[in-house]
Amino acid sequence: GAVVSQHPSRVICKSGTSVKIECRSLDFQATTMFWYRQFPKQSLMLMATSNEGSKATYEQGVEKDKFLINHASLTLSTLTVTSAHPEDSSFYICSAPLAKAYNEQFFGPGTRLTVL
Amino acid sequence: AQSVAQPEDQVNVAEGNPLTVKCTYSVSGNPYLFWYVQYPNRGLQFLLKYITGDNLVKGSYGFEAEFNKSQTSFHLKKPSALVSDSALYFCAVRDTGNNRKLIWGLGTSLAVNP
Numbered sequence: 389g390a391v392v393s394q395h396p397s398r399v400i401c402k403s404g405t406s407v408k409i410e411c412r413s414l415d416f417q418a419t420t421m422f423w424y425r426q427f428p429k430q431s432l433m434l435m436a437t438s439n440e441g442s443k444a445t446y447e448q449g450v451e452k453d454k455f456l457i458n459h460a461s462l463t464l465s466t467l468t469v470t471s472a473h474p475e476d477s478s479f480y481i482c483s484a485p486l487a488k489a490y491n492e493q494f495f496g497p498g499t500r501l502t503v504l
Numbered sequence: 505a506q507s508v509a510q511p512e513d514q515v516n517v518a519e520g521n522p523l524t525v526k527c528t529y530s531v532s533g534n535p536y537l538f539w540y541v542q543y544p545n546r547g548l549q550f551l552l553k554y555i556t557g558d559n560l561v562k563g564s565y566g567f568e569a570e571f572n573k574s575q576t577s578f579h580l581k582k583p584s585a586l587v588s589d590s591a592l593y594f595c596a597v598r599d600t601g602n603n604r605k606l607i608w609g610l611g612t613s614l615a616v617n618p
Contacts, residue, residue: 432608
């Protein structure tokens with residue numbers, strides 16, 4: 389099956405710093421990737437759709453200047469949390485759909501962000 | 505509007521008993537339906553999907569799901585639960601717009617008691 393990796397798996401940072409999270413499709417090309425946020429024991433919240441070679445599409449209520457997304461290649465999307473605050477602490481998960489699998493989404497293992 | 509409902513926040517079942525995790529959906533046209541499982545502090549893993557064909561779909565780890573068009577349901581089932589099945593289960597349907605998104609249920613926490 390298709391594999392998606394995420395790095396780092398866990399990051400702790402100080403308030404006011406920026407953190408970059410990488411999402412890679414290892415064995416397929418992904419023109420689209422999705423970024424989710426998940427609070428403890430809660431559902432997934434879609435933050436944005438990352439589009440290779442063009443601007444990301446953000447969901448309503450998600451600050452695009454706060455959560456910068458770059459999809460520079462067919463296998464890599466990055467999410468940068470700028471000027472992080474404790475309320476940004478969360479579990480961030482990326483996924484990539486595979487067209488030949490009816491757009492079944494393949495998920496990265498997630499990144500646990502803790503902002504002190 | 506398109507939506508997915510998982511009516512139970514939590515399901516408890518004894519090991520060895522059959523389990524059912526419920527999901528209903530609302531979408532125009534023919535639905536593409538998915539079940540995913542999430543173990544603690546992990547990403548989501550695909551369990552099974554319904555695209556077309558047989559209403560009973562078999563998936564990973566002994567799980568299966570039955571697509572019922574008249575009831576707009578896609579309940580997840582397993583004949584004999586294992587303690588290791590304890591996890592968070594998500595049902596999803598593909599958005600019918602041209603955006604490749606999935607519309608997610610809120611998740612059901614399954615606890616299998618030894």
